[in-house]
Amino acid sequence: MSAVIVDSAVYRRGKRIVDDLAPSELGQVRKLACEPGDFVWVGLHDPTEAELATVEEQFGLHPLAVEDAFNAHQRPKLERYGDTLFLTVKSLWYVDADDAVETGEINMFVGDDFIITVRHGSGSELHTARRDLEARAKVLTHGPSAVVYAVCDRVVDGYLAVMDSLEEDVDEVETSVFSAERTNDSARIYTLKREIAEARRAVMPLREPMRRFASGAVPGIHQDAAPFFRDVSDHLTKVAEMVDGLDQLLSTAFDAHLAQIQVTQNEDMRKISAGVGLVVVPTLIAGVYGMNFEHMPELRWGLGYPFALALMVLSVTGLWIWFKRSGWL
Amino acid sequence: MSAVIVDSAVYRRGKRIVDDLAPSELGQVRKLACEPGDFVWVGLHDPTEAELATVEEQFGLHPLAVEDAFNAHQRPKLERYGDTLFLTVKSLWYVDADDAVETGEINMFVGDDFIITVRHGSGSELHTARRDLEARAKVLTHGPSAVVYAVCDRVVDGYLAVMDSLEEDVDEVETSVFSAERTNDSARIYTLKREIAEARRAVMPLREPMRRFASGAVPGIHQDAAPFFRDVSDHLTKVAEMVDGLDQLLSTAFDAHLAQIQVTQNEDMRKISAGVGLVVVPTLIAGVYGMNFEHMPELRWGLGYPFALALMVLSVTGLWIWFKRSGWL
């Protein structure tokens, strides 16, 4: 049996009645789901074209939808082909090591008595979702709708987790921008904006399908599931607001960063000038006593030299105090 | 009795008829509210899961709504579960000490003959709202709708107060930006923008529920209450406009701040250059009279040295006047 079918089973009244089906058995399996409320859940992971073709044939899927499910890299969307719904969602997760948001894809074919989940990428596993769902037989009796809800709920919970991580990153950037240290935060802000843009692409187009499920007006999705999808939809709206909020916050942080660079440059310039001032004034004094006039009384004084040095020290000290008071040093 | 039930009572024709109920009595209490127009108002504060479960059971609330009310951190929203309305509002208050806007949350379950308010956080107490309402028995005869109005009215009044405080902060920032002093306002502007973004998250999503109440088209909210909610809705629109207005003003102030930094840097640079000029010119003069030519008549003059010093002073004075006139010093 190919590893591509991660798990597949027939459910009756919320319970698994047939287990771990081989691909060749898929044809017969639909016949096993013969009582009202029975349904098959086939879970695929990165299937080959041939494997998908088998499933397509067994469940009478539309070739365009199958092509989409195979190619991945779709936008989140909900489409109806005859009696079958086709739903694409993007899963997101956060990789701590490089502050990056990664994207997976889950495609679902939803019929009256079957659901096929096609997963791409490594991060969006549905194993625990299935286990949790099987533990709540009552929910599973709602059929494929329950599976769709469970997957969407899990994916959107993943969004919230990603947003929390990004929020922490933004907090760090904020601290760094306003720290006294000389930091170059623009690369980090840029990267975060890019990650947020990636999250946006997953989150925003999913709102419309969820809103439609929540309205209870999508044939094939159980009416009773509406309040649950309203919950998912709510969370999604919250995620969308966080995406917008973080993005705007980063823009503001970037502007503040620019201002900080300017302020720092200004301070550096004044420090430099003060430093130069501390050297050129005694140089002038040395220049004066380096003049070759025949009649310069100081040159003949026994303490002329210490007097000149004292003059230099005095001028430097005076300038120093003055610069300190004016906040230039 | 748990401290979590802050106050709960049965009202008949606008008057409290049963007082301070223990949680165990909640079951019976609904039976006391047996005449038309009677209703129970249960006020909870940061309840435990178990306590909410009791209330859920007594009043037949929807588990998803109860979960939301327990978790808090919801977006403001209005939802219908069967005969019960579920309304979430965010309260805001301003903490003067650190110029911060803080957020609380009030969840309301509104039925025909009951209202349950679930409050989170410290700032959004409803005690005085209840007292004021009890003082106006006529209003209370409208039942739960009157309580919803009283709470929303109070919350939105709180928004207006927060906006006034933020407006003062923006005025201060504005004064600081255009003051002659060297101020670094970007951190303050950033913080204010953040606070305003937080206020926005509370204010904006509440507009839709209030608009719906004002239209009188929400079953469970008394038709007669519509003009009152229209009033709340009006105030909310005003708050929303202030939020947008302050945000834009801060953006403009930030740009002006950037310009001020540039102008200051320009002025500093010219001052510095003038200062350097005042030193290098006499240094050149000293250099000239430090040359070792055999035939330099000035060196032999009796007053050569004072002459050179005078030349230096003259050049410095001349430059000083010139720089002053050109606005460089």
Next chain:
Amino acid sequence: MSAVIVDSAVYRRGKRIVDDLAPSELGQVRKLACEPGDFVWVGLHDPTEAELATVEEQFGLHPLAVEDAFNAHQRPKLERYGDTLFLTVKSLWYVDADDAVETGEINMFVGDDFIITVRHGSGSELHTARRDLEARAKVLTHGPSAVVYAVCDRVVDGYLAVMDSLEEDVDEVETSVFSAERTNDSARIYTLKREIAEARRAVMPLREPMRRFASGAVPGIHQDAAPFFRDVSDHLTKVAEMVDGLDQLLSTAFDAHLAQIQVTQNEDMRKISAGVGLVVVPTLIAGVYGMNFEHMPELRWGLGYPFALALMVLSVTGLWIWFKRSGWL
């Protein structure tokens, strides 16, 4: 009689039939307006709560609307309370002395046979509007609608005047930004943006009520008045476009101002550097002839000193010409 009632009269077929009523007579006055088409116009200015209460009672106004009319600081809005329309408009005028836009408020209660205008602030007087209207009896026969039109028309004409003044201010700023002089325009641009934001708050929300009047679909406003309100609505749209246009122009002007600061700084820097160059090169020459080598032929030359000075002058002149040609001086 209280000074708060600026003017009040009963009109029949466009003519005043009862004059300057005392507040105590307001009750009887409605009875005087007994023929079809008769109406009362009561004009109040900054009334006390008690005075408004009298009017509220006599004309059966809604307490919430009366509260709004008393508090002022409302957003422009149109509301219906039973048979009475409540309209709030903001008047604007321009104070030349400090380039400021000031705001007044006019509230109107419009019934079938009465109109009550409640004015706040000093700038929005309605005296001349009433006089002009009384001069056109035919228009007045349309009843309260004619008064509403006259007031709105006058207010919107005021907006146009304010916009013209602001346009002049923006032209001045523009000239200043691109002048060769060193100007600091950011404060002025900021202030203008603030004034424009204030105008926006008066103008934008009024568009919806005027559009509704223009559509002729507001009960209580005469159908025949629709083309006139369409005219007001048109002018308002023009004002709204000017508000947006000026705001964007100021943003562009601000950006140009920032660029000018940068360009100026660049020029200053190059001038300063050229100036420094003009001093350090002769200083180097002086340094060379200040060296103490035994065998330096120039030092023995009879014309060595003039030669050195000439060298200095030459180098300065050469640099001067070079800097001039490169545009650095």
Next chain:
Amino acid sequence: MSAVIVDSAVYRRGKRIVDDLAPSELGQVRKLACEPGDFVWVGLHDPTEAELATVEEQFGLHPLAVEDAFNAHQRPKLERYGDTLFLTVKSLWYVDADDAVETGEINMFVGDDFIITVRHGSGSELHTARRDLEARAKVLTHGPSAVVYAVCDRVVDGYLAVMDSLEEDVDEVETSVFSAERTNDSARIYTLKREIAEARRAVMPLREPMRRFASGAVPGIHQDAAPFFRDVSDHLTKVAEMVDGLDQLLSTAFDAHLAQIQVTQNEDMRKISAGVGLVVVPTLIAGVYGMNFEHMPELRWGLGYPFALALMVLSVTGLWIWFKRSGWL
């Protein structure tokens, strides 16, 4: 006959049947247009109030529309007064001498059997439009609608021409911004943005009337003309997109201009520093050999002086090469 009536004629089946009417004949002229399909076209240019009043009376125009046509400075708009349409369009043309966009105004009163065009400003002449139209009798048989189409088509073609000129200007600015020369483009960009804003005020509000004509749903405009107005509407959409496109391009160009200023400043600063370095290092060497120690062997060398000079030249050459290699000179 007043010069204000540029041309007026009665048309029957696409042919002029009565020519160059005097204003006094306008009354009779409508009677001449007695066959179905006949219509009068009166063309006015900057008419006086009295002249417009005559026309108003003869054709039963609405006083508000006549006032608008007299005042000019209207926004483009389409309004219905009874059986008469009132259309205002803005003509634009480009004045090469000062890169400016100028604005004219054409008002049209459109009845079943007449059209009155009122033109303001010098640039929007309709002479050739009338001549071209008269050359296509078949089109003219459609009556006033054909005239409206001809005028709008001509005006929108004018917009396209203006856009082409502005596009060239933007190309020039672009070349200038990225040229190696030190250019100050912000004033030019500002002016172009202002001209584009003026074009926008003419173009954008015209889209709605054209869309309505194109939909064929405006009584008084012939159904058969719909595809022609769709063509105009298409061109207008293209103009609107060009307006937006050029505006955004200029914003981007402005940002690039700011970056160029910064880069230039940076390069200047490095050149200046390198220049200073080339002077101060030999000055230090001269300073060293200007020290007065008794035991300085070099001072006694026969070739000490040339040696010192060589040292200076060497250091300058070394620095020069180093600066060149680092890209500082």
Next chain:
Amino acid sequence: MSAVIVDSAVYRRGKRIVDDLAPSELGQVRKLACEPGDFVWVGLHDPTEAELATVEEQFGLHPLAVEDAFNAHQRPKLERYGDTLFLTVKSLWYVDADDAVETGEINMFVGDDFIITVRHGSGSELHTARRDLEARAKVLTHGPSAVVYAVCDRVVDGYLAVMDSLEEDVDEVETSVFSAERTNDSARIYTLKREIAEARRAVMPLREPMRRFASGAVPGIHQDAAPFFRDVSDHLTKVAEMVDGLDQLLSTAFDAHLAQIQVTQNEDMRKISAGVGLVVVPTLIAGVYGMNFEHMPELRWGLGYPFALALMVLSVTGLWIWFKRSGWL
């Protein structure tokens, strides 16, 4: 036969039955397409006005549509003239040599039994599209709708390819902006933004026609083709999101570029100042020992000169270390 007719044929049940028709035969050819489902596909490339006129006459096309097809430079649009659909799409392709996006135009006249494709520009050839389509006879049986789909699908695939190339360019810019090298990326960012704006003009207006085809509500486009157009529409939405995403990313990259310039300038300034410091301090020491006091013990020391030189070296070394530690060198 003119080269302008690239290919034209009659199709019956998905097969070519008449081949490579001469223009003169076009009239008869429609008669050959006499069975239900037959259709003619005429492919033109940059036709002359006369050639188009022949086609116009043979197929009864609307003159306005033919004018548009001749002029090219239309916006993408879908229009109905009687029974004929007129569709304009823009093809895009990427020219690697100069990182430019180029634009072609394809106009289509779609009737029940014919489709005429008019192609402008060199990049948008339809040869392979026709060949691929002919290889799938089943698809071709859907008639002209199949051709429209094939062309649109190919064009939108071209958009995706262009977007991928632009994405690579943006990645390169990004790398360049954050590289340590001194790069001037603003010109490149500007060019890319311009190319993206050009792509936007092709992509955005096409979405509405594709959405309408996908809804199956356009008469003349086969109902069965709806899911296929939904696929095209999906890809187009993806392209539109990429256009927006890249544009925003470039804006952010530009801001980061500005920040990098500032940071670099700051670093340069500090390096320069440190360099100057390294020279002026030993110059001061040399100045001190160049003073002419009679009593300066060091001048008489045997090792005075080496001592002074050591002092200079020491001060330079000390400063060097200090600057290195502070990150100024």
